[in-house]
Amino acid sequence: MFGLTFEKLLLVTLVAGIVIGPQRLPLYAHWLAETVRGLRGLLEKTRATAEAEIGVSLQRSDWAALDLRQYDPRRIVRDVLEEAPPGTAAVPAPRTQGAEPLPPADGAHADTNAEAALNDEAALNDEASRVRPGQRYLVTGSAAHPRRIRIDSLPVDDPRRIAAYRETRDDQDHAEQPGTTPPAATTPTR
Incomplete structure (x- = not known):
């Protein structure tokens, strides 16, 4: 002191x-x-x-029982997984992140991958249909955590990038031809 x-x-x-x-x-x-x-x-x-x-008690010994570090969720889950109820076998330790999941026995694994690929392709095409001409960024993610991605940074074969450039090229083609106007659906209104 x-x-x-x-x-x-x-x-x-x-x-x-x-x-x-x-x-x-x-x-x-x-x-x-x-x-x-x-x-x-x-x-x-x-x-x-x-x-x-x-x-409320102001004794230090009473406050030690209220230590918030004892409520760490990782420690609580680990303690629950480690202790086995009486009369049952212990729960095996969880696998590490690098471990490969076991494939299904009935061959449904290939069907699951094909369905996931179709869903991803449908989601990309849906986003590509909403791309506006001249749009530079694509907003993805949830409303709480949006992410702005430059369309230029997408792969060349990405449908969203193809849609953005195709619409831009169509507008330029119409502007180069005398007497034609670009379609009304391609001009954004504010």
């Missing part, structure tokens, strides 16, 4: 004994002890008043 070591306290005591003198030293030591007891009593009284008004 305050960087005081035993040697420093001994030195302060010796200096105080020399400065105060042997006659007054017991009187000042008694006064110091009474002051420390009074401060401790005041602190304890204030703590008791605060506990009564707030309704």
Whole structure:
């Protein structure tokens, strides 16, 4: 406390004994002890008043039970998985992220991959149908976490990029031919 070591306290005591003198030293030591007891009593009284008004214990030992680190979700799940209910076998440890899942026994694995590819292709075509001419960015993701992706950064064979450039080229072709106007559906209105 305050960087005081035993040697420093001994030195302060010796200096105080020399400065105060042997006659007054017991009187000042008694006064110091009474002051420390009074401060401790005041602190304890204030703590008791605060506990009564707030309704919460201010003892350090009571707060140790409310340590939020004990509510770490990873630790809770790990503890639940490690302890087995009485009369049952222990749950095997979860696989690591690099582990390959086991393929289904009935050959449904190939069907699942084909369906996923069709769904991805349909989603890309749906997004490609919403690309406007001259659009530079594609907004993907949820409304809470949107991501802006430059159309130029998409692969050349991506349907969204093809749609953006095809519509832009169609507009340029119509503008180059005299007497023709671009289709009304391609001009955005605001």
